[in-house]
Amino acid sequence: MRGAVLYGPGDVRFEDRAEPTIVNQTDAIISMAATCVCGSDLWPYRGLQAIAGPTPMGHEYCGIVDEVGSAVRLIKKGQFVIGSFFASDNTCPHCHHGYQTSCRHKEFVGGAQAPLLRVPLADGTLVASPDVPPDDLIPSILACSDVLGTGWFAADAANVMPGATVVVVGDGAVGLLGILAAKQMGAGRIIAMSGHATRQKLAREFGAAEVVTERGDEGVTRIKQLTNGIGADSVLECVGTEQSMRQAIHCTRPGGSVGYVGVPHGVEFDGQELFYAHVRLHGGPAPVRRYLPNLIELVWERKINPGRVFDLTLPLAEVVEGYRAMDERRAIKTLLRP
Amino acid sequence: MRGAVLYGPGDVRFEDRAEPTIVNQTDAIISMAATCVCGSDLWPYRGLQAIAGPTPMGHEYCGIVDEVGSAVRLIKKGQFVIGSFFASDNTCPHCHHGYQTSCRHKEFVGGAQAPLLRVPLADGTLVASPDVPPDDLIPSILACSDVLGTGWFAADAANVMPGATVVVVGDGAVGLLGILAAKQMGAGRIIAMSGHATRQKLAREFGAAEVVTERGDEGVTRIKQLTNGIGADSVLECVGTEQSMRQAIHCTRPGGSVGYVGVPHGVEFDGQELFYAHVRLHGGPAPVRRYLPNLIELVWERKINPGRVFDLTLPLAEVVEGYRAMDERRAIKTLLRP
Numbered sequence: 273m274r275g276a277v278l279y280g281p282g283d284v285r286f287e288d289r290a291e292p293t294i295v296n297q298t299d300a301i302i303s304m305a306a307t308c309v310c311g312s313d314l315w316p317y318r319g320l321q322a323i324a325g326p327t328p329m330g331h332e333y334c335g336i337v338d339e340v341g342s343a344v345r346l347i348k349k350g351q352f353v354i355g356s357f358f359a360s361d362n363t364c365p366h367c368h369h370g371y372q373t374s375c376r377h378k379e380f381v382g383g384a385q386a387p388l389l390r391v392p393l394a395d396g397t398l399v400a401s402p403d404v405p406p407d408d409l410i411p412s413i414l415a416c417s418d419v420l421g422t423g424w425f426a427a428d429a430a431n432v433m434p435g436a437t438v439v440v441v442g443d444g445a446v447g448l449l450g451i452l453a454a455k456q457m458g459a460g461r462i463i464a465m466s467g468h469a470t471r472q473k474l475a476r477e478f479g480a481a482e483v484v485t486e487r488g489d490e491g492v493t494r495i496k497q498l499t500n501g502i503g504a505d506s507v508l509e510c511v512g513t514e515q516s517m518r519q520a521i522h523c524t525r526p527g528g529s530v531g532y533v534g535v536p537h538g539v540e541f542d543g544q545e546l547f548y549a550h551v552r553l554h555g556g557p558a559p560v561r562r563y564l565p566n567l568i569e570l571v572w573e574r575k576i577n578p579g580r581v582f583d584l585t586l587p588l589a590e591v592v593e594g595y596r597a598m599d600e601r602r603a604i605k606t607l608l609r610p
Numbered sequence: 611m612r613g614a615v616l617y618g619p620g621d622v623r624f625e626d627r628a629e630p631t632i633v634n635q636t637d638a639i640i641s642m643a644a645t646c647v648c649g650s651d652l653w654p655y656r657g658l659q660a661i662a663g664p665t666p667m668g669h670e671y672c673g674i675v676d677e678v679g680s681a682v683r684l685i686k687k688g689q690f691v692i693g694s695f696f697a698s699d700n701t702c703p704h705c706h707h708g709y710q711t712s713c714r715h716k717e718f719v720g721g722a723q724a725p726l727l728r729v730p731l732a733d734g735t736l737v738a739s740p741d742v743p744p745d746d747l748i749p750s751i752l753a754c755s756d757v758l759g760t761g762w763f764a765a766d767a768a769n770v771m772p773g774a775t776v777v778v779v780g781d782g783a784v785g786l787l788g789i790l791a792a793k794q795m796g797a798g799r800i801i802a803m804s805g806h807a808t809r810q811k812l813a814r815e816f817g818a819a820e821v822v823t824e825r826g827d828e829g830v831t832r833i834k835q836l837t838n839g840i841g842a843d844s845v846l847e848c849v850g851t852e853q854s855m856r857q858a859i860h861c862t863r864p865g866g867s868v869g870y871v872g873v874p875h876g877v878e879f880d881g882q883e884l885f886y887a888h889v890r891l892h893g894g895p896a897p898v899r900r901y902l903p904n905l906i907e908l909v910w911e912r913k914i915n916p917g918r919v920f921d922l923t924l925p926l927a928e929v930v931e932g933y934r935a936m937d938e939r940r941a942i943k944t945l946l947r948p
Binding site: 365366369370371373374376500501502512517525526527532535536537538539540541542543544546547548549550551552553554555556557 | 703704707708709711712714838839840850855863864865870873874875876877878879880881882884885886887888889890891892893894895
């Protein structure tokens, strides 16, 4: 089969790879219906995160189960399934608390930008949809695998409550779906921070009533003006840089919450700054598995349309252009069909 | 009158100071029944925090109202009152959310180690007890002013729930009263981290079932052993050093909470470390005012005895020895009677 492999900064190749096989009897092999390029794939693509060697890329996936190991009990061949970027047993104490991305047996699921994928711990990791989805639902179903679940966790970690004033820092696909999540959770007022026209439009479509284009300290000042000097109840940080994190913290009112899901790159928090900001801080790798059943149901019943973040669809064979379009911010998110 | 003034590291003096007067018509003057030395007074006393010049010390207080400004409506001359280290109007949006230490009109109340004290924003800051307390209740009433309220906030910020496993880092008066608070909130199991026999005894008296004497990474390992490798649901950080903060974060299970109230000194959080620890973090200057009515009631009904943390009582005139005893860890906390 042919799949995407990253060799170094800017050097992603579509090339021959060995087909995956059952390694442990708890594995499943799925035949990809759709996969995509993640904002986090751009960190190593841009040379901002080292790779050990040629790395099969992609960790968002949905498709039909092709084969299961002999120890798989719940997932069946022929089912349409969605899973998250960390395989989890869904039975350990951390999973029990809803933190499957800290599962004791967690294993990163890599190499999804390919026609076939091995998913470890299939029973814990995969969730079957009610049926094979109609084609027009595929983008929204695929979005559940990571980007929607991550935006959802950002809103959840930021304690979004009915009626709350919510600020979203970051207008990538995760930030945009953080807006959708906050809206679903009953936020009273959502302010998107975005300087990009296409993304602002989608932000409004997902539920943002206002858009702030300023960034950094100016952005904070603007948010304070819009909230009578108080700050927001809940702020979603969906970037992962020092600037975005400081922006998020200082947009939050004392006692308010920051939910952060952008993998921090070069971020340091000053203890006293955080202490006197008086905010709540929670984040980490989103435990998407916790939300999957609910998210799949919302998509299946067509109550939400997260697939709207895919503004570029390409055949898998054109994955290289998929990375380039996102890197150059010509596309918000690229969907790939094998 | 004579009160405590800090001149520099190790140099606290009991000397003549001007008697306070009404400056703003929202002020009250109180006649001190008891005051004390705070762990945070030791930071500048030890030269670990700069002072601008000679500084009147003390911010914990209770006593009888001597005089009120013409704009004071609720607090009356002759009442016995308790207040917190930050004056607050108790009406602004931050106060409304329970974050009185971030009040828009907050003002630090300093110079309480003296017979008389000016308290700004008297109506918002002070809470009257049902009557003048009997003498044996004075230590516990005084504890409400800061140290109990701060321990209480640590437990609240750490989301202590009924049945929870709770770890307390720090065996100073705040940490010890964090144990008392966690117990009151229904914690199922409280583990105190302390290497000091007198403090361990009080920790157990307040509700700790177990004591861990190891610190740093060894302390974390011990907590993991005691919790089947899971970590604690809630961890109270009551010190404020880099080591204690790391210890707190790594004792917490993914999805668990750290409540931190030790003013951070030289603490930096690494973004990725915090991200992958997956913990909730909340802290800051404790909004003691929020808790005061409830805490005073618990003391008044003799349901709690936080005054037990005062293991040294001195006349105010011996305040210098009060600092020395705490600095040398001969005393947990020094109560001073004018």
